[in-house]
Amino acid sequence: MKTVLIVEDDxxxxxxxxxxxxxxxxxxVKHTENVEEVIKIAQSGEADLILMDVSxxxxxxxxxxxxxxxxxxxxxxxxKTANLPVILVTAHAMEGDRENFLKQSGxxxxxxxxxxxxQQFVDQIMAHLP
Numbered sequence: 001m002k003t004v005l006i007v008e009d010d011x012x013x014x015x016x017x018x019x020x021x022x023x024x025x026x027x028x029v030k031h032t033e034n035v036e037e038v039i040k041i042a043q044s045g046e047a048d049l050i051l052m053d054v055s056x057x058x059x060x061x062x063x064x065x066x067x068x069x070x071x072x073x074x075x076x077x078x079x080k081t082a083n084l085p086v087i088l089v090t091a092h093a094m095e096g097d098r099e100n101f102l103k104q105s106g107x108x109x110x111x112x113x114x115x116x117x118x119q120q121f122v123d124q125i126m127a128h129l130p
Contacts, residue, residue: 005047054090076106
């Protein structure tokens with residue numbers, strides 16, 4: 001069974017994503033917004049894909065505040081985790097954001113919130129699973 005790690009600071013969103021992915025996608029789901037834990041899970045191969053919220057309000061790494069873009073950059077620059085698919089999720093979906101966020105972060109995909117079409121959401125994630 002494939003595992004998706006949800007990195008999200010809004011518990012309601014995390015629960016909604018978890019339910020959709022488990023019920024519709026038959027996927028195993030983990031959730032954390034702790035940056036050290038994200039890196040540990042990614043490096044240990046416990047996740048097949050990461051769903052990364054762009055604006056993480058409470059995430060801190062080595063004393064500095066970090067967002068989903070920064071965490072994705074860290075994962076993509078580490079040879080151990082560079083090939084792990086990361087899909088950005090954000091409510092800040094303005095024109096040009098998608099391209100900008102993808103270029104900045106090196107992420108593999110982008111989904112805007114709120115997720116309205118649950119099947120399309122699952123399909124987008126399935127398409128990026130190895």
